[in-house]
Amino acid sequence: MKRNLLNQLIFIPAFFFASFSFGQVKRLNDPSIVAHNKRMVFESWGDFRPYPKYTLGIQTNFAYATVWGWLSPAKNRDYKDGADIRPLKPNGLEVQRLVELEFQRKEAEKIKIQVDTLYTRNVQDLAHWSSATVSADPLWLLYYNRMLTPLNSFPINPQNYIQWQLKDDKTYQNMLANGGIAHLEKELALLKDKYKNSRTLDMPRGKRFLMYHETLIGWRNFKNQLRAFDNKNTLYLEYKKLLTKSRTRIERNWQIKDITLARKVMMEYHNKF
Template identity: 30%
Template sequence: MKSRIFLLLCLAICSLQQVKAQTVKYQTDQHIVNQQERMVHKQWDRKKFTPTKGFLGLNYQYWLTWGLHPNYPKTDLRPLSVSGPQTQRLLLVAAMKNTEEAYKKHVDTLRNTALGEMAGYAGAVSLTDPLWQLYYRKEFQPLIEQIDPLQGSTPEVQNYLTRIGVLEWYREETQALAQRLNSATTTNMDRGSRIMSYHSMLEEYRKLLATWEAKKQRAVLYLKVSKVNAQVKEPSEPIVAQPGRTDRQIVDDILRKSKL
């Protein structure tokens, strides 16, 4: 039992000596501390350059330390000083960031401009143009949908226009105009040229519609005149002069029968 206690005491004494041997004393060198403070963040203070000159400049440690580097205390070598390398690096990074943002804005502007020009130039998206949607599509709707041009006309007028070839002429003109309109909407061109093409074709289409309406009206008038002439040449009831009637009454009867 006593031997065990003695052994434990020996082990405890050895462990305490080992801990004491591993203890490191922290040494502070004020010269190194000053240099660290100068280089990192604090002011480049010439008064804190140690060792100092001492009384009448007789401190030999000062001359041994700074005698070979007389300009070192005068030159601010802090990385974060006004002209320090780290400050310049940060300024350069900020300048490069501003330049990058300016380039990015410029590129975005070019991209938006290119997309806008492409939208106005490409024929694939020409039908989405606001001017086409709001105006020209409505004006060209009969031409695009190929509505029957004889709609609303009497069978006599339809047969007459078909027989003399006016209907075929009108259909050829509208088909040619529709092909030109389709080319203007699908071909790649700038928006101004496309709008001018729409305007020019719209004028031609309106003239063609006016001509077609005039031809239909003339056909109606011609058929009426032809019918009247046929009735006058071959009256259904002969006009018989009745005794006691004046010339004015006879003329009125003739005009009344011609209107039938």
């Protein structure tokens, strides 16, 4: 037990000493490295350290000779005697990259604006094309809904004069007999089909309203035809009724006149023969 406690007392100071020793970082301040950093970034081209030292005209600095001098690699001398290759000089590669990056950023913003515009336009076009939004269209709500409601509420397959909105059953039966109802049924089926297509199919907004307008014109023509058939058949039935009454009265008058005339002749000549 005492031995473990002693080991702990020795270990703790050693741990703190090691942590303090490793925590200290020595700062290296080499003038040649600093000059290289300045040269390679943006400050100026030159300041090639270490500098040469001459004694009686002879370069005696061994460090310079091994880095830049005759003992140095050929690539070091080509670098020192070559062109300014600072990446951050006014026309340096990094400056060109940054300029190009800024240009690409602006182009990306323009493309994003165009894409957003196209997206918004596509959403609007989709809203105009889709049949799911036709009931919310302002022009439909303000005009065509009211004008086409009678067509929508008209029975698909009318079976009596009330559903056909005729005057009476005799007119309906007469139209049924002369083919007027069959003609109107075909017209009604076409109008119903066009109305359904204009409300359920996906199409451009302009084309949809053209179909609304064509359907509305067709519905007005249908109503005019229906009224014309109704009036003509009613007039026909009235004329037929009047003609029947007149014929009955004429036949009755002629019949009475013939009997009277025969009696008169018989009364006048019954003693002469």
